[in-house]
Amino acid sequence: MAIRQIQLTALRNLSAVTLSPSPQINILFGANGSGKTSLLEAIHLLGMARSFRAQPLQSLIQHGQPRCTAFAELAEADGGFKKIGVSRDRQGELLVRINGEHVRSLAQLAQELPLQVINPNSFRLLEGAPKQRRQFMDWGVFHVEQQFLPTWQRLQRALRQRNSWLRRAKMDAPFQLVWDKELCLASEAIDNYRRAYIGALKPVFEQTLAQLIELDGLVLSYSRGWDKERSLSDVLAASLVRDQQLGSTQAGPQRADLRLRLASNNAADILSRGQQKLVICALHIAQGYLLAQTGRGSCVYLVDDLPSELDQKHRQALCRLLEGLGCQVFITCVEPQALQDGWRADTPIALFHVEQGQIKVVG
Numbered sequence: 001m002a003i004r005q006i007q008l009t010a011l012r013n014l015s016a017v018t019l020s021p022s023p024q025i026n027i028l029f030g031a032n033g034s035g036k037t038s039l040l041e042a043i044h045l046l047g048m049a050r051s052f053r054a055q056p057l058q059s060l061i062q063h064g065q066p067r068c069t070a071f072a073e074l075a076e077a078d079g080g081f082k083k084i085g086v087s088r089d090r091q092g093e094l095l096v097r098i099n100g101e102h103v104r105s106l107a108q109l110a111q112e113l114p115l116q117v118i119n120p121n122s123f124r125l126l127e128g129a130p131k132q133r134r135q136f137m138d139w140g141v142f143h144v145e146q147q148f149l150p151t152w153q154r155l156q157r158a159l160r161q162r163n164s165w166l167r168r169a170k171m172d173a174p175f176q177l178v179w180d181k182e183l184c185l186a187s188e189a190i191d192n193y194r195r196a197y198i199g200a201l202k203p204v205f206e207q208t209l210a211q212l213i214e215l216d217g218l219v220l221s222y223s224r225g226w227d228k229e230r231s232l233s234d235v236l237a238a239s240l241v242r243d244q245q246l247g248s249t250q251a252g253p254q255r256a257d258l259r260l261r262l263a264s265n266n267a268a269d270i271l272s273r274g275q276q277k278l279v280i281c282a283l284h285i286a287q288g289y290l291l292a293q294t295g296r297g298s299c300v301y302l303v304d305d306l307p308s309e310l311d312q313k314h315r316q317a318l319c320r321l322l323e324g325l326g327c328q329v330f331i332t333c334v335e336p337q338a339l340q341d342g343w344r345a346d347t348p349i350a351l352f353h354v355e356q357g358q359i360k361v362v363g
C-alpha cells in the first residue's frame with residue numbers, strides 16, 4: 001500500500017498541489033511554518049478523516065476558503081489501485097469517498113490507508129494516560145484481527161447499558177444479568193485478541209529496539225484491566241457497590257494498559273527524551289512489521305521532524321530501519337542535510353522543498 005498520487009486543495013497554508021511521492025522514502029524539508037506538517041496532516045486526514053493536531057477539523061480549512069479537500073490514489077500490493085477522497089466544509093460536513101462511493105464507516109478508510117504517526121504527540125504513548133496506549137494497541141489488533149471491531153462495538157454497548165443502570169441505582173436484575181453476561185463475553189474476547197497481539201508484538205519490538213539503541217532490561221507488558229486471577233463476572237459482582245457509588249464500571253478492558261518498565265521504574269520516568277523517542281519509534285515500526293506479516297497491506301509512516309531529539313548516529317539507525325521496512329515513509333525536517341547520507345543506492349527517495357505553502361520536487 002502506497003500513495004502514488006496526492007492532490008490537496010485549501011488545506012492550511014498549502015497551495016493547491018498534486019504530488020507523486022516515492023513509494024518509499026519521501027523527505028519534506030523547509031523552514032518553520034512553511035507547511036511540512038500540514039502535508040502530513042493532509043495524509044492523516046485521508047487515512048483517519050481527522051487531524052493529529054486539531055479538533056475540530058475546522059482549523060484545517062484554509063483561511064477564506066469554504067472547504068478543504070484531500071484526494072489520493074493508492075497503489076495496492078496486487079497491482080490494482082484505489083481512489084480515496086476526504087473533504088470538510090465550514091459547516092462541519094465531512095465527505096469521505098472510496099472509489100467514488102460515499103463511505104460512512106471510518107474503519108473502512110483506516111483499512112484502506114493504515115497510518116503510523118510519529119510526531120511530538122507520540123511521547124504521550126509513554127507519558128500519557130492509559131487511553132493512549134490502548135489506542136496504540138487497538139490500532140494493531142484492529143488491523144490484524146477482523147473480529148476485533150464488531151466485538152469492540154458489542155463491548156461498548158454492554159458497558160453503556162451497565163453504566164446507565166449503575167447511575168440510575170434501580171436495576172432490573174434479570175435484564176442486568178443478560179447484559180453482564182454479554183459484557184463478560186465481549187471483554188474476554190477483547191482480552192484474548194489484545195493478549196495475542198501483544199505476545200506477537202513484544203519480540204518484534206525488542207528486536208527493532210535493539211537495532212536502534214541498547215536499553216537492557218526494558219520490559220513491555222500488558223495488563224488486561226481486571227485481576228488476572230479472577231473472572232470478570234466475579235470482579236463485577238464483588239465491586240458492584242463501588243461501581244454504583246462511582247456511577248461507572250471500574251474493571252474491564254476499558255481499563256487495560258501497556259506497561260513499559262526499566263529496572264522496576266516506569267520507563268517514562270527515567271529515559272531521556274531521545275531514548276523515549278527511539279522506544280516510541282521501535283513500537284511503531286514493530287506494528288508495521290506485524291501488519292506486513294499478516295499480508296493485509298502495509299502502513300504508511302508519517303514522521304514529523306525526524307531529526308529532533310536524536311544525534312546523528314541514532315538518526316541514521318532510525319532511517320535505516322524505516323528504509324528496511326519497505327513501507328512508504330514521509331519524513332519532515334528543517335535541514336535536508338540532516339537526512340542526506342547513508343540511504344541505500346536502490347532506495348527510491350523523493351525530496352520535496354516546502355516554502356511558504358508551495359511544495360516543489362527537488363530530487
Ligand SMILES: Nc1ncnc2c1ncn2[C@@H]1O[C@H](COP(=O)(O)OP(=O)(O)OP(=O)(O)O)[C@@H](O)[C@H]1O
Binds near residue numbers: 014032035039059060
Ligand atoms: N487554516 C489555515 N489557513 C492558512 N494558513 C494556516 C492555517 N492554519 C495554519 N496556517 C499556517 O500554515 C502554516 C502551517 O505550518 P506547518 O505547521 O505545516 O509548518 P511546518 O513546516 O511543519 O513548521 P515547523 O517546522 O515549525 O514545524 C503556518 O505558517 C500556519 O500559521
